[in-house]
Amino acid sequence: MPGVTVRLFADLRTVFGVRMVDVPLERAPDIACLLGLVCDTPRRWQAVFAEPGVPRREIAVLVNGRNIRFLDRLETKLCEGDEVAIFPPVYGG
Amino acid sequence: MTMDGWMGKVLRLDLTASAASVEDLDREIAEQYIGGIGLGTRYLYDEVDPAVDALDAANKLVLATGPLTGTGAPGANRYMLLTKSPLTGGIANSSAAGDFACAIKYAGFDVIIVEGAAERPVFVFIDDGRVSFHDASELWGLDTEQTEQAVIAATAPDAKVNCIGPAGEKLVRYACVMNDMGRAAGRSGVGAVMGSKRLKAIAVRGTGGVTIADGERFMDAVRRCYEALTDPYVEHFHKHGTPGVLELVNTYGALPTKNFQYGTNPQHEDISGERLAETLSVRTRMGMACPACPVACGRVSRVGAGETATYGVGPEYETIGMFGSSCYTNDLEAVTRANFICNQAGMDTITTGGSIACAMEMYERGLIPEADIGFPLPFGDGEALVRLTDMIARREGFGDLLAEGGYRMAEHYGHPEYSMGVKKQEFASYECRAIQSMALAYATEPRGACHIRGEAQDYAIYSVLHWHITKDRGIEEPLDPLTLDEQPEMVMELQDWFRIIDSGGLCNFMFYLGMDEDQLRDLIESATGIDMGGYPGLMRTGARIFNLEVLFNRRAGITAAADTLPPRMLQEPLPDGPAKGYVAELGRMLPPYYTARGWDEHGDLTPQKAAELGLQLAAGT
Ligand code: SF4
Numbered sequence: 092m093p094g095v096t097v098r099l100f101a102d103l104r105t106v107f108g109v110r111m112v113d114v115p116l117e118r119a120p121d122i123a124c125l126l127g128l129v130c131d132t133p134r135r136w137q138a139v140f141a142e143p144g145v146p147r148r149e150i151a152v153l154v155n156g157r158n159i160r161f162l163d164r165l166e167t168k169l170c171e172g173d174e175v176a177i178f179p180p181v182y183g184g
Numbered sequence: 185m186t187m188d189g190w191m192g193k194v195l196r197l198d199l200t201a202s203a204a205s206v207e208d209l210d211r212e213i214a215e216q217y218i219g220g221i222g223l224g225t226r227y228l229y230d231e232v233d234p235a236v237d238a239l240d241a242a243n244k245l246v247l248a249t250g251p252l253t254g255t256g257a258p259g260a261n262r263y264m265l266l267t268k269s270p271l272t273g274g275i276a277n278s279s280a281a282g283d284f285a286c287a288i289k290y291a292g293f294d295v296i297i298v299e300g301a302a303e304r305p306v307f308v309f310i311d312d313g314r315v316s317f318h319d320a321s322e323l324w325g326l327d328t329e330q331t332e333q334a335v336i337a338a339t340a341p342d343a344k345v346n347c348i349g350p351a352g353e354k355l356v357r358y359a360c361v362m363n364d365m366g367r368a369a370g371r372s373g374v375g376a377v378m379g380s381k382r383l384k385a386i387a388v389r390g391t392g393g394v395t396i397a398d399g400e401r402f403m404d405a406v407r408r409c410y411e412a413l414t415d416p417y418v419e420h421f422h423k424h425g426t427p428g429v430l431e432l433v434n435t436y437g438a439l440p441t442k443n444f445q446y447g448t449n450p451q452h453e454d455i456s457g458e459r460l461a462e463t464l465s466v467r468t469r470m471g472m473a474c475p476a477c478p479v480a481c482g483r484v485s486r487v488g489a490g491e492t493a494t495y496g497v498g499p500e501y502e503t504i505g506m507f508g509s510s511c512y513t514n515d516l517e518a519v520t521r522a523n524f525i526c527n528q529a530g531m532d533t534i535t536t537g538g539s540i541a542c543a544m545e546m547y548e549r550g551l552i553p554e555a556d557i558g559f560p561l562p563f564g565d566g567e568a569l570v571r572l573t574d575m576i577a578r579r580e581g582f583g584d585l586l587a588e589g590g591y592r593m594a595e596h597y598g599h600p601e602y603s604m605g606v607k608k609q610e611f612a613s614y615e616c617r618a619i620q621s622m623a624l625a626y627a628t629e630p631r632g633a634c635h636i637r638g639e640a641q642d643y644a645i646y647s648v649l650h651w652h653i654t655k656d657r658g659i660e661e662p663l664d665p666l667t668l669d670e671q672p673e674m675v676m677e678l679q680d681w682f683r684i685i686d687s688g689g690l691c692n693f694m695f696y697l698g699m700d701e702d703q704l705r706d707l708i709e710s711a712t713g714i715d716m717g718g719y720p721g722l723m724r725t726g727a728r729i730f731n732l733e734v735l736f737n738r739r740a741g742i743t744a745a746a747d748t749l750p751p752r753m754l755q756e757p758l759p760d761g762p763a764k765g766y767v768a769e770l771g772r773m774l775p776p777y778y779t780a781r782g783w784d785e786h787g788d789l790t791p792q793k794a795a796e797l798g799l800q801l802a803a804g805t
Contacts, residue, residue: 100431101420104458149417149647151662156437156448156762161664176435180417182646182696183426183481184433184501184613184635 093171095119097129100178106138116171122152123165125175139177151178188397189251189712190214194227195293197308197315199381200241200300204308204315209294214251215714216798218687221277222729223295224248224266228275229732231297234740238270238373239355239380241301247288247386248295250689251712254286254475255394255402258409258699259691260707261285261475269372270380271357271535271589272607272632274737274746276372280346281474281691282364287344290390298383307347307385309339312392320384325350327528328362331385339387347385348375349530354579355379356587358535358609362527366482366497367474370532372609372631397713405706412698413478421697425481426501427457429646433505436645436665437761438618440510440611442563443541444604444752447615448761455508455516457501460485464520466495479693487520499523499533502635505613506537511544511569518566522573529577538610539590540572542603543582551597557582601751607632607742616749616768617758619644619665623768624675624777627747630733636692638679648696652719653677668769672777680726684708687729728797731781731789735799744787747774 094115099107112129119125126146130136141147144165152159153176159167169175186192187209194207217223224246236242245267252260263285269276288296291312305320318338323331328349335345346363352375359375360368369375396402420428430452433439437447453459464485472482486495499507499520507519526533546552547561554560558581561568575583585593590610591603604611609632616623621640626633635641642648644665649655653674654663681701685692688708695704705722709715716722737746748754753768778785782793789799 100435101424101428102417148649148661151432151647153435153762156435158662158664160661161666178432178435179420180415180647181420181424181429181432182417182642182648183421183693184429184505184641 095125095169095173095175097125097175097177100176101181102179103138103177107135116169119169121165121169122154122159122167122175125169126152126165138179149180152176153178187211187214187712188395189255189708190219191289191292191294191394193293194295194297195310195315197296197298198300199298199302199306199383202302202306202317206313216725217729218684218708218725219250219253219294220248220262220264220279220687220689221266221683222687222725224264224277225275225729225732225736227295227297228266228268229736232268234268234736236268238268238273238377241381243268243377243380245298245374245377245381246295247298249285249288250687252707253689254289255396255711256476257406257690257707258413259474259477259479259694260689261477262689262691263288264686265361265369265374267374267377268740269631270355270376271373272609272742274607274632274740274742275630275733276374277631277733278360278369278371278374279686280361280363280367280369282344282367283475284344284346284363284388285689286475287388287390289394290392291388292390292392296386298381301381302383305382305384307335307387308383309343310386310388311340312390323384324353328530329365329528332365335385335387340389343387343389345385345387347530348378349528351529351531351577352376352379354587356531356576356579357589358532360530360532362530366527368527368532371534371634375530396711398710402707402710405703405710409694409699409703409707410478412700412703413694415698418479418697421693422480424457424461425483427460427499427504429457429501430504431456432645433614436618437758437763438615438645438665440505440613440615442512443510443545443602444611444615445545446760447618447758447763449509449512449514451514452509454514455504455519460499460504460516464516472497474691477691479697481693485520487517487524494524496520496524496527498527502613503533503537506534506541507569510537510541510613512563513566513569514564515566518569521570525570525573525577531577534612535589535610536573536576538604539586539593540569542590542594543572543586546594546597546599546602551599551602604750604752605633606749607746609633614641615758617753617766618761618763620668620769620773621665621671621675623749623753623770624671624773625679627749627770627774628675628777629679630730630737636682637686638675638682639692639696640675640678642696643674646696650698650700651681651695652701653681666763666766668772672773673780676777676780677723679730680723683726683729684722724797728799731794731797731799735789738788744778747787
């Protein structure tokens with residue numbers, strides 16, 4: 092089942108308790124649906140969203156390495172095999 | 185005249201004559217150049233003929249603290265080493281944090297200038313105001329940890345030491361200077377210059393303190409800085425240190441892989457910060473901190489087990505990126521072993537890793553015969569990596585050629601195009617086709633390819649958006665790393681802004697973790713009593729320093745033609761990752777960058793701009 096792969100990084104791994112989730116495409120045709128699906132507890136939701144429909148400014152959501160801010164934001168459509176990465180702020184190379 | 189923030193004194197060490205002298209710090213110059221990189225550049229510019237051979241006794245080594253170093257402001261614990269670089273032939277400035285930097289101030293000095301060369305190995309002991317020269321023949325050949333211990337044993341238990349290891353003694357062109365058991369003034373070969381002077385170590389014991397002009401304002405500024413550093417995500421940085429970024433860099437397609445042939449590494453999880461924390465790190469709960477640092481990003485790692493286990497500081501992200509991904513070993517144990525060799529020998533891990541990655545690619549392409557190396561050197565061979573790192577430090581066999589740097593080695597075989605760097609200094613661990621601002625920053629940085637004198641990665645991939653550079657433009661969200669919009673001006677401003685951080689004597693990390701330009705200005709002004717002229721004045725000072733570095737380079741024969749990138753970056757589209765198909769668009773960013781700098785079309789400072797920056801001394805050069 093290819094679907095969409097969601098990878099969580101850094102401290103979000105602790106919040107979500109997993110590093111990776113596979114989601115069938117029909118349940119997550121776009122980023123809004125996908126985030127709604129994976130942020131299924133108050134703690135998870137708070138880690139990603141500032142308010143309903145608005146992800147926290149410091150959270151980076153990338154589809155195949157492109158930040159959704161440079162795509163269609165929450166409306167960014169997803170395709171089979173897409174990789175979605177969710178990062179809290181990390182600094183320091 | 186008494187001074188606050190600054191100690192008001194410059195110590196001159198003449199190694200040829202084994203003599204020391206003390207001069208007053210010129211207050212006017214201090215106000216114009218602040219300290220650290222600024223003040224150090226000014227001394228270098230005034231005193232060193234840029235045409236000298238970097239390893240000649242006529243070259244000098246300037247150690248410059250900032251007015252905030254040792255004051256207790258967060259992260260105010262750094263000094264800068266400046267000299268003419270044996271790697272690039274231009275200006276070298278390399279900074280390190282630690283007790284050693286603070287001790288220089290506590291001993292009563294802002295700047296130490298080392299000149300001449302000793303006939304036999306020496307170390308210098310600065311005991312508050314008293315200076316003594318000591319025979320270091322017995323120390324010659326010792327590694328940096330042994331040296332530090334031996335020098336402390338020979339001087340005072342509370343002496344703080346910087347020193348070179350065997351790599352500096354053997355004039356490896358990218359030897360570094362180590363202090364406080366594992367902190368490095370890493371890049372551009374400052375350790376080779378120290379070695380050429382046969383100066384093994386400097387020990388400093390300082391028992392004084394730094395006076396502050398306006399204590400109340402200063403303490404208030406310090407409090408606000410600490411408040412800015414309470415972001416919960418500071419915790420991640422504390423826990424994982426710099427390696428915590430590796431997976432993000434890979435996701436952006438900016439992780440150098442196989443000597444910058446690719447921007448993503450399919451095995452990145454094997455070398456991530458988390459993997460490091462799970463496997464080799466031995467102090468993850470309580471990291472290592474430099475003085476006055478609320479973050480404590482350092483960590484200790486262990487390789488091997490039982491009696492053969494070795495412990496050391498690191499590895500940092502840059503080291504993992506180069507040894508782990510660019511050399512494609514994907515093996516944290518090999519990375520850490522090579523890192524320990526570099527620390528002990530006193531050698532820059534970035535250029536070591538970059539040079540070996542270059543040799544690996546050339547070996548695989550059949551451009552370096554195996555007979556020259558003495559063993560196979562394919563990408564991914566961790567054992568060969570560790571072995572070669574050791575050979576470089578000893579200048580043994582093929583290591584002798586690599587000790588000249590990747591560029592000179594590749595040129596020796598007629599293929600300098602495989603050396604990934606700028607001005608003969610290797611790139612840091614960021615692929616610049618995937619971060620366009622980085623391409624411009626790499627190309628224009630006076631000390632050669634570098635990621636910390638103008639951190640273009642910060643706003644491009646690390647979501648650092650609290651500086652004037654983005655705020656004043658109304659930028660509230662991370663910038664697309666592939667965009668060229670506004671990059672020429674923004675990179676210029678970053679370079680100038682980082683000059684102030686590096687002049688004040690603070691750790692860069694404080695700034696992406698929360699502090700900003702106004703807070704730094706507040707600290708400098710309240711500590712010294714000067715008026716920097718608001719944000720515009722601060723940036724003008726930054727520009728003055730940057731331009732003086734460029735002027736040093738121009739006089740050393742490094743023209744704007746050196747503001748370029750390897751053909752791979754300019755012509756070969758990146759084959760993978762989110763930046764697939766992109767080349768570095770340097771040609772589109774460079775002319776507007778020169779215009780923004782107020783330079784002519786040849787990349788030279790105009791007399792008008794020089795006058796505007798208060799660089800009268802530079803006109804006509
Ligand atoms: S953040 Fe790290 S490098 Fe900077 S001062 Fe703190 S411990 Fe030292």
